[in-house]
Amino acid sequence: MVSKGKLVKDPGIPNVKIPEKTCDDDNCPYHGSLRVRGIILEGTLIKYRGSKSGVVERQYLYYDSKYKRYERRRSRIHVHIPPCVDVKEGDKVIIGECRPISKSISFVVLSKVT
Incomplete structure (x- = not known):
């Protein structure tokens, strides 16, 4: 797919919209050479830093077999945010695992959940 003279790759993940911009x-799954592999998660962007990085928090249920009930847990994942994906703090986003981009970043934001 070609958009304004630039080749746009489809990462092959269902329910993910390819950005218009x-x-x-280079670390963009649509316009760069970054490959998305492994797990796909959904969470809320809680921090957005100016250097194309941010923090996504996801909440999930964990079953505690001793007490036979569920407890709510959360994890925070450092992500890379490409400039073509238009997100801001508080948005629900879909993230995908990729190769390590830095010491703590191994996920990339794919799209905003609509």
Whole structure:
């Protein structure tokens, strides 16, 4: 798929919209050379830093077999945010696992949940 002279790759993940904007980021799954592999998660973007990075928090239920009930847990995942994906703090996003981009970033934001 070609968008304004730039090749756009489809990462092959269902329910993910390809962004309209283009970017020149090498760590973009749509316009760069970053491959998405492994797990796909959904969470809320709680921090957005200016250097194309942020923090996504996801909540899940954990079954405690001793007390035979569920407890709510959360985990915070550091993510890379490509410039072509238009998200802001508080948005629900879909993230995908990729190769390590830095010491703590191994996930990339794919799209906003509509």
